Amino acid sequence: MITPKRISLPGDGLEMVADAYGDPAAPAVCFFHGGGQSRRSWAGSARHVAQAGYYGLTFDLRGHGDSGWASDGDYLLEAYGRDVEAIIQAIEGPLALVGASRGGQSALVGGSHHPDRVRLIMLADVAPYMVDTGVDEIRGFFRASDSGFASLEDAADALHVHLGQPRLPNVSGLAKSMREEDGRLFWHWDPRTTAPEFLHPPSEGETLIAAARRVKSPLILVKAELSDIVSDESVKRFHALTPQLHVEIARGVGHMFTGDRNDAFAERLLHHLAIHMPL
Numbered sequence: 001m002i003t004p005k006r007i008s009l010p011g012d013g014l015e016m017v018a019d020a021y022g023d024p025a026a027p028a029v030c031f032f033h034g035g036g037q038s039r040r041s042w043a044g045s046a047r048h049v050a051q052a053g054y055y056g057l058t059f060d061l062r063g064h065g066d067s068g069w070a071s072d073g074d075y076l077l078e079a080y081g082r083d084v085e086a087i088i089q090a091i092e093g094p095l096a097l098v099g100a101s102r103g104g105q106s107a108l109v110g111g112s113h114h115p116d117r118v119r120l121i122m123l124a125d126v127a128p129y130m131v132d133t134g135v136d137e138i139r140g141f142f143r144a145s146d147s148g149f150a151s152l153e154d155a156a157d158a159l160h161v162h163l164g165q166p167r168l169p170n171v172s173g174l175a176k177s178m179r180e181e182d183g184r185l186f187w188h189w190d191p192r193t194t195a196p197e198f199l200h201p202p203s204e205g206e207t208l209i210a211a212a213r214r215v216k217s218p219l220i221l222v223k224a225e226l227s228d229i230v231s232d233e234s235v236k237r238f239h240a241l242t243p244q245l246h247v248e249i250a251r252g253v254g255h256m257f258t259g260d261r262n263d264a265f266a267e268r269l270l271h272h273l274a275i276h277m278p279l
Helices: 039-051 077-090 102-111 132-145 152-163 171-177 202-214 232-241 263-276
Strands: 005-010 015-021 028-032 055-059 095-100 118-124 178-181 184-187 219-224 246-250
Touching: 005 077, 015 039, 015 077, 028 039, 028 077, 028 102, 039 055, 039 095, 039 263, 077 102, 077 202, 095 102, 095 263, 102 118, 102 202, 118 263, 132 152, 152 171, 152 184, 171 178, 202 232, 219 232, 219 263, 246 263
Parallel strands: 028 055, 028 095, 095 118, 118 219, 219 246
Antiparallel strands: 005 015, 015 055, 178 184
16 A cells, blocks of 8 residues: 655645655656545545556645635636646656546646646546536535535535435545534635636636647546536537547446546556556
């Protein structure tokens, strides 16, 4: 078992905290979680790539986990993309970017500016064009989280109802992703990240479309078969923007399929790393 080391890298005006797995001299694979998650959601995949000889880095996004909160309150997608760019510039050598949901958007936007450095971008169920009814469920999750929870059980219920995650039989693991304030439990993120103006505003779609047109690195989309966010039409329109897009289907799962157990995703990732960033 590889034990991670906590490190910090500069983002766009704030500190980005990561768990680092493996040899720092090896080619880096940077993982970015979805909105409301933390760097721990990619721990399984990071360990797998480290065991295969890569340097796995799982980052907390801005305003999440242990990374810095934006002093200016900027949680638009362009800001997340600038953080990814800063990380790319801080790491030597070629690298790969992997992201789920908000983290995938960030990887696409930031990585699209650096085709000379980024050997692979792999996205978990995210595309420039998204199904708005599915986005509404995510908005509902954030609204349900605004006032906090009386217990970990209530927090687990919110994950299950709004994000479609399987109901956790043991909720104790959620404690590391939460903070206590005035007797209530809150997710460990800046509350401003869930303000309505940051939850998929029109500018976000424009930013993603521009990135999809611009990106030259190999691009893999793993679409969840049961996704309520990315439809077959979403994939078709994505491919029109990005001819090199390669699409795979994760069978029998929904949008947040990476969760905390993503070893199966790691096997897909290692296959593509062997092609585009071989050791």
